[in-house]
Amino acid sequence: MPTETSNLSATQMPSAPVLAASDICVRYGGVEAVAGASLTIPTPQVVGLIGPNGAGKSSLLAAIGGQSRAASGRVTFDGEDVTQLPPHQRARRGILRTFQTASVFDGLTVFENLLVAGLGDQGSRLRGALLRTPALHARERATAARAARVLEEFEISHIADHYGRELSGGQRRLVEIARCLMRSPKLLLLDEPMVGVAPHLVERIGEHCRAICERSVAILIVEHSMEVIGSICDRVVVMASGEVIDDGSFASVMKGESVREAYLA
Numbered sequence: 207m208p209t210e211t212s213n214l215s216a217t218q219m220p221s222a223p224v225l226a227a228s229d230i231c232v233r234y235g236g237v238e239a240v241a242g243a244s245l246t247i248p249t250p251q252v253v254g255l256i257g258p259n260g261a262g263k264s265s266l267l268a269a270i271g272g273q274s275r276a277a278s279g280r281v282t283f284d285g286e287d288v289t290q291l292p293p294h295q296r297a298r299r300g301i302l303r304t305f306q307t308a309s310v311f312d313g314l315t316v317f318e319n320l321l322v323a324g325l326g327d328q329g330s331r332l333r334g335a336l337l338r339t340p341a342l343h344a345r346e347r348a349t350a351a352r353a354a355r356v357l358e359e360f361e362i363s364h365i366a367d368h369y370g371r372e373l374s375g376g377q378r379r380l381v382e383i384a385r386c387l388m389r390s391p392k393l394l395l396l397d398e399p400m401v402g403v404a405p406h407l408v409e410r411i412g413e414h415c416r417a418i419c420e421r422s423v424a425i426l427i428v429e430h431s432m433e434v435i436g437s438i439c440d441r442v443v444v445m446a447s448g449e450v451i452d453d454g455s456f457a458s459v460m461k462g463e464s465v466r467e468a469y470l471a
């Protein structure tokens with residue numbers, strides 16, 4: 207007797223949501239930073255995460271990325287329960303995160319920053335490094351070619367040889383996102399990527415977000431500028447006091463009472 211799903215062709219099969227975070231609680235000692243927040247990203251889209259200072263946005267990102275272990279709740283990614291996995295294992299599955307303060311290696315050039323991200327832990331394995339195996343050489347060549355492509359796409363090839371410490375705030379942000387792209391993300395968690403960025407670069411980072419999403423990469427972006435959120439997001443999730451208080455299109459969220467109340471509180 208065929209089951210209900212066995213009659214569906216592969217294209218009709220309902221696919222697992224990219225991300226389902228349910229009932230997430232994050233605590234720091236006595237502080238409940240996230241208090242039972244749930245969020246689903248069904249298909250790759252750009253989702254804005256907004257809310258007043260201290261609402262729990264970065265903490266929710268940390269629970270999804272694995273930098274903070276949720277005290278309770280579940281994170282499912284691509285159909286797999288990743289709640290107990292450390293950040294590097296989530297990254298291998300495609301969850302990559304940038305931080306509120308851009309993290310770029312100051313002592314490496316932009317190109318090297320991308321190479322290190324692309325090679326990951328495999329680039330530093332002792333045996334391969336000592337023996338300089340052909341496989342490692344081939345991998346390095348492929349990673350270098352990929353880094354060159356990403357630099358070109360981000361229009362930052364001209365600063366490939368600049369050291370991290372020489373970059374402007376906006377360039378650091380671009381390099382940080384470019385580093386994530388070197389690791390084939392399926393979900394990018396961007397925590398205020400426009401902070402300290404000159405207006406013309408804000409627009410470019412927004413355009414890159416849209417272009418990245420069109421390649422089936424979901425993006426969850428924390429951003430305080432409503433102009434930016436309105437221009438790049440397919441959907442907006444609102445947090446206040448550790449809870450999700452609204453979720454919908456930019457227009458519907460902006461019309462809702464909850465946002466006004468949260469920001470006035």
Ligand SMILES: Nc1ncnc2c1ncn2[C@@H]1O[C@H](COP(=O)(O)OP(=O)(O)OP(=O)(O)O)[C@@H](O)[C@H]1O
Nearest residue numbers: 234237238239257258259260261262263264265266
């Ligand atoms: N490492 C920590 N230790 C203790 N409390 C923390 C820690 N990180 C965050 N908090 C607290 O948890 C709550 C949520 O913080 P979180 O940084 O997640 O908010 P946010 O929405 O990202 O705020 P912002 O918009 O200012 O970045 C706040 O009350 C904050 O003070």
Ligand SMILES: [Mg+2]
Nearest residue numbers: 263264265306
């Ligand atoms: Mg934050």
